[in-house]
Amino acid sequence: MESDVRTDARRRHDPGVRGFASDNYAGAHPEVLAALALANGGHQAAYGGDDYTAHLRSVIRSHFGPDAQVFPVFNGTGANVVALQALTDRWGAVIAAESAHIHVDECGAPERVGGLKLLTVPTEDGKLTPELVDRQAYGWDDEHRAMPQVVSISQSTELGTVYTPEEIRALCAHAHARGMTVHLDGSRLANAAAALDVPMRAFTNVPGVDVLSLGGTKNGMLFGEAVVVLNPEAARGMPHLRKLSMQLASKMRFVSVQFEALLARDLWLRNARHANAMARRLADGAAAVAGVTVLHPVQANAVFARLPRTVSERLRRRYPFYYWDEAAGDVRWMCSFDTTEEDVDGFLAALREETDRT
Template identity: 40%
Template sequence: MNFGSDNQAGVSPRILHTLVEAASGIQSAYGNDEWSQRAEHMLGEAFGTPVKVFFVTTGTAANCLALSTIAQPWNAVVCHHMAHIAVDENSAPALFTGGASLLPMATDNGKISADDLAAFVARTPHDAPHNMVISGLSISQVTENGLVYQPQEIAALAAQAHALGLRVHMDGARLANAIAALQCHPGDITWRAGVDVLSLGASKNGALMAEAVVFFDPALAQNFSLRIKRSGQLVSKSRSIGAQFCAWLEDGHWMDLARHANAMASKLSAALVATPGVRLSWPTQANEVFVLMPITLYEQLRAQGVRCSDWYASSVPAGTVVEAGEVVVRFVTSWSSTDEEIAALMALVHSEQRKAA
C-alpha cells in the first residue's frame, strides 16, 4: 500500500518500451539527438506555442536552473512559504542562482493571489543597494498542499507580477495532474496566463527520470546551455530523457496517467473522510490527499507497512486547529495506484479502529 509519493511509483510500460527502443543504435549527444529534438517539438505542440526546451535529470535542477534565469545573485524570488523550493530544495536555489534569496510568504488559503503579491512586495524593504531587489515570482502547480490554481488566478497573478517588473516561474512537477483536474488546454495555465518559464516534471507521472525546463520567453534561454553544462546537467545520452518525453506526450499518454492518479485520489479522499476521526485538511483537487487523523492510527498504519507521510502542522489552512493527539498526514496516488490498494488501506483503517473501540 504505497501512498508515500508519486515519485516512488515505477515506470509506465509504454515509456519503458520507448526507452528501450531509444537505447539501441547511434545518436548525437548533448541534446542533439532525434528523440530530444522530437520531444521539444511535441512539447511545443502540446502547449500550442513554440518553446525552447532543455532536459535535465532532477526536479531540483529544473527548478533551480529556471530560477537562475530570472534572479541574479543580488535578487530575490517570492514564493509561497510551503513551496518546494523553499522547504525541500535545501540551499540549491541559492547555489544555482549564485546567491539569490527566496522570500517565502504565508497565505490563508494555500495559494498566492495577485493582491497577496502586491501587498507583500509593497511592505518588503526596497532601498537599493542595501536591500535585495525582487526580480521573480515562483508558484507551484499543483501546490504543495495539493491545490490547483485556476487559469484566471494565474493570469491575474502573472499580470500583477509583470506590472511589478517580476518574471514568473512555475514549478510544474505535477502540472499534468493540474491540467487533468482542470480539463483545460496546457497553454491556458502556462504561457497564455503569463508564465515565463516552466519546470515540467514527468518523473512523478510515469517516467523514469525525466524533467524539462520549458521557456515560453526565448530571451530567458540565452546562454542556458552554459548553465546546464556548468551545473553538471548536460547529459551526454540525452535521448534517454527525450525518448521518455516523446512516449509521455504521444497520444495524450501523460493525461491518461494523470487522470488515473487524480481519480484514485478522489476515491481515497472520499473513503478517508467517511471514517470517524478523520477529516480533510485541504480539498482534494489533484492526486494528493491531506487529512488530519489520530496519531495512533497513523502510527498503526505505518507499522503495518502503509507508505504515507506525516506533514507539517503549519501547513493547515488558517483557522484549522490541529487537536492534541492529531497529526497531518499526506497520501499521494500515482498512475499505478489501484482500487485494490485503496480497499486494502481502508480495510486496515477500519480494523485498527475496531481494535481501538
Template identity: 65%
Template sequence: MPVRRPRCTTNAQVVHAVGETGAVSDPHLPPTRHFASDNYAGVHPEVLAAVAAANVGHVAAYGDDPWTARLQEVVRARLGDQAIAYPVVNGTGANVVALQAMLPRWGAVICTDVAHVHTDENGAPERVGGLKLLTVPAPDGRLTPERVARQAWGFGDVHRAQPGVVSLTQATELGTVYTPAAVRELCDQAHALGMRVHMDGSRLANAAAHLGVPLRALTTDCGVDVLSLGGTKNGLLLAEAIVVLDPAAVDGVEYLRKASMQLASKMRFVSAQLVALYEGDLWQRSAQHANAMAARLRAGIDAVGSLEVTQPTEANGVFVRLPAHVAADLRRRWRFYDWDVADGTVRLMCAFDTTEQDVDDLLAALRDAVA
C-alpha cells in the same frame, strides 16, 4: 499566528517508528504500493518501451539527436510556438537552472512558505543558484496577489534583494490547484511590476487533468514565462524539462544547465521519455487515474466520519489528521509522510499505478484502526 512548517517522515524514520518488522522489512506482509509519494511509483510500461526504442546504435550526445529534436516539436505543439525545452534529470535541477536564468545575481524569488523550492530542495536555489527566496504564508499552498504584495517591494533599494520572479507550484504542495484565471492574475501582477513568472510544474498534469484543460491553458495562455515541466511524478524514469515559454525571460539556460550538472550526455534517453509522455495523451491518462484514486481515497476517509481532511482534494494527494495510534498501525504496511507532526496531519499520495484495490485495502485498515 505562527505558520507551521511541513515535515516529512523519512524512510529511515518510518522503519524506526514501527520497528524492524514494519513497513519495509516484514516478509510476511504482501507486496504493496505505498502512499508516501508519486515518486515511489515505477516507470510506465509505455515509457520503458520508448527508452528501449531509443537504444539503437550510436547517436550524437548532449542533445544533438532525433529524440531531443522531436521533443522540441512536442512542446511547441503543447505549449506554443515559442516554447523551447531543455531536458534535465531532476526537478530540483529544473527549478534551480530556470530561476538562475531568470534572475541577476542580486535577484530574489517570491514563493509560498510551503514551496518545494523553499522546503524540499536543501537550499539549492540559494546555495547553488545564489538567489534569495522571499516567502509568504499560504495555508492552502496558493499564492494570491495580496500574498505576493507582501514581498513585492523595495525595488531599487540597494539594501534589499530585488524581487524579480514569482514562483508558483502547480498543483501546489498541499494538493490544491490554481485555475487559469488565478494564474493569469498572478502573471498580470508580476509583469506590471517588471517581474517574471516561473511555474514549478512537477504535477502540472494533475492540475490540468483536474480542471479538464490543456497544458497551455495553465501556462502559456496565462502569461507564465518559464515552466519546470514534470515527468518523474507521472511515470517517467529520470526526466524533467525546463521549458522556456518567453525567450526574453531567460539568459544562458544552456550554459547554466551544464554548469549546474544537469546536461545529460545520453540525452536521447531523457528526451525519449518526455516525448512518450507528452506526444500523445499518456500524461493525461496517468494524471487522471492518479487523481481518481485520490478522490476515491478521500471519499472513503470522509465516510469514516471522525477524521478531518485539512485541504481540498483537487489533484492526487489527500491531507488528513490521524490519531497517532492510527498512523502507527497503518505504517505496519504502508509508507506515507508526516506533513505536520504537531497536529498529526499526514499526506497520502496516489500515483499512475495506484489501483482501486490499493485504496480499498488502505481504507479497510484505516476503518479498523479507528474503530
C-alpha cells in the same frame, strides 16, 4: 537488443508492496519503458544533439506554443534551480509560498546553488494571490534588500490545490506590471490539467508564465524533468546554466524519448486522470471514517488528513506514507498512475481497522 539478453541483477523488492507515500515511489509506466528500449541501440550524438531531443522540441511546441524551448534535465530540483537562475540577477530574489517545494524540500539549493534569495509568504492553501505577492514585492531600489524579480508558483501546489487559469493570469499580469517574471514549478502539471480539464497551455504560456519546470517522474517516467522556456526574452543563458548546474545529460535521448512517450499523445493525461480519481476515492472513503479529517480540497492526486498519531503509526507499518505535520497529526497520502482501486480500498479497510482499535 537481442531478446535473450540476460542480467546478473536480481529483483530485490516485493512488487506486491503498495503505499501512499509519494507518486515518486511508483515505477515507470510500461509505455515509457518501451520507449526507452526503442531509443536504445546504435549511436546517437550526445548532449542533446540526438534525433529524439530534436523531435521533442516539436512535441513541446505543440503543447506550449511556437516560442517554447525545451531543456531536458535530470530532476525537479535541477529544473527549478536552472530556471530561477535564468530569470534572476546575482542580487535577485524570488517570491514564493511558504509551503513551496523550492523553499522546504530542496535543501536550500535555489539559494546555495542558484545564488538567489527566496522571499516567502504564508498561505492557507499553498496558492499565491496578487495581494500576497505584494507582501514581498517592494524595495526594488533598496540596495540593502534582495531585489524581487520572480514570482514562483506550483501547479498543482504542495498542498494538492490547483490554480485556475484566471488565477494564474491575474498573477502574471500583476508580476509583469511590477517588472517581475513568473516561474511555474510543474512537477505535477499533468494532474492540474486533468483536474481542470483544460490543456496545459491554458495555465502556462497563454496566461503569461515565463518559464516552466515540467515534471515527468511523478507521472510515469523513469527519470528526468525539463525546463520549458515560454518567454525566450525573459530567460538568459539556459544552455550554459544547465551545464554549470550539472544538469546536462550526455545520453539525453533517454530523457527526451520518455517525454515523447508521455506527451506525443495522451499518456500524460491518462496517467494524471487516473491518479486524481484514486485520490478522490481515497479522500471520500477516509472522510467517512470516524476520527479522520480531510484537511484540504482534493483537487489533484494528494490527500491531506488529520488522524490520531497512534493510528498513523500502526497504519504506516502496513502502508508507507509520510507525516506532513507530525506535531499536529497531519499526514499526506499520494496516489500515482499505478494506484488501483484495490489499493485504495485495502488502505481504507486498514484505516478503519486501526481507527476502531483506538
